[in-house]
Amino acid sequence: MSLKIENVSKAINGQQILSQVNLDIQTGSIVGLVGRNGAGKTTLMRLIASEMQSDTGDISLDSADLNDIFYLDTLTNWMTGYNASKAAEVFEIFYDKFDRQVFFDILTNQDLSETKTIASFSKGQRVLIEVAAGVASGATYLLFDEPLDGLDVFVKDYFKTLLLEVVEQGRSVMIATHNLAELDSLADRVFLIKDSKIVEQEKDSDIVKIQFVYEGETLPSNLLEVAIILEQRGRVYLALVPHDVLDCIFSDYLTYKFVEILQVTTEDIFRKELG
Numbered sequence: 001m002s003l004k005i006e007n008v009s010k011a012i013n014g015q016q017i018l019s020q021v022n023l024d025i026q027t028g029s030i031v032g033l034v035g036r037n038g039a040g041k042t043t044l045m046r047l048i049a050s051e052m053q054s055d056t057g058d059i060s061l062d063s064a065d066l067n068d069i070f071y072l073d074t075l076t077n078w079m080t081g082y083n084a085s086k087a088a089e090v091f092e093i094f095y096d097k098f099d100r101q102v103f104f105d106i107l108t109n110q111d112l113s114e115t116k117t118i119a120s121f122s123k124g125q126r127v128l129i130e131v132a133a134g135v136a137s138g139a140t141y142l143l144f145d146e147p148l149d150g151l152d153v154f155v156k157d158y159f160k161t162l163l164l165e166v167v168e169q170g171r172s173v174m175i176a177t178h179n180l181a182e183l184d185s186l187a188d189r190v191f192l193i194k195d196s197k198i199v200e201q202e203k204d205s206d207i208v209k210i211q212f213v214y215e216g217e218t219l220p221s222n223l224l225e226v227a228i229i230l231e232q233r234g235r236v237y238l239a240l241v242p243h244d245v246l247d248c249i250f251s252d253y254l255t256y257k258f259v260e261i262l263q264v265t266t267e268d269i270f271r272k273e274l275g
């Protein structure tokens, strides 16, 4: 089963936000959605959740059941005056597979009261209520916009455990986030929105990250032409370089010292693509 986004384009107020976007999300996976502020991540989620209509293209679900997608645009809009108990009643109307027990178990696990108004919860606690609602909704596809925002490390761990359970059940999660470091440990695939297009990020591409000390005066032009220098402190460099440059670097052991190969992260790719 999969969620298919085919050739989807969307302009808002004359500004092309997304053009010819294609994406196929299989069940049982965690997908990261990244991009600069205003790139179109929320817009894509709204389109998937049918809260907005695309100009062209098609978004389809094998099951053709809108209840199979969970998305809360802004938790604050319609829920803030409600307590969790009342919110659960509303979720039951929207999601016919909504499981109150699962919802309240998550709230109880995190010591969140059923009777306090949602407005009176902290930002991180409100995120948890959204996540609890998503897990309890029974929907196959859960779309979370910045779910890692404001979560402390313990709640983050709990959130990850919940996501893994969801995936074990054969469901899928899409996470739009600026928290790139967290995505590395969570997402099976990461998609980047850039210039209104969406591109899958391949971490194991031909780019490697290296840290080295360069004993010469300035880096040679053959390296500067192909490298992206992420950081420089004195003679210590951190850079992204094409894999095939490594041979030259290792053979020039008099000027390149202490060359260490490091793991390329989503943040590195983000800097490379958008920096």
Ligand SMILES: Nc1ncnc2c1ncn2[C@@H]1O[C@H](COP(=O)(O)OP(=O)(O)OP(=O)(O)O)[C@@H](O)[C@H]1O
Binding pocket: 012, 013, 017, 035, 036, 037, 038, 039, 040, 041, 042, 043, 044
């Ligand atoms: N209702 C709207 N009216 C006018 N412009 C809008 C509307 N919704 C989105 N936009 C514009 O569309 C673009 C994409 O917005 P979107 O919220 O999808 O970005 P985003 O990638 O989620 O950004 P962020 O990371 O800052 O949350 C922005 O330029 C935004 O101003």
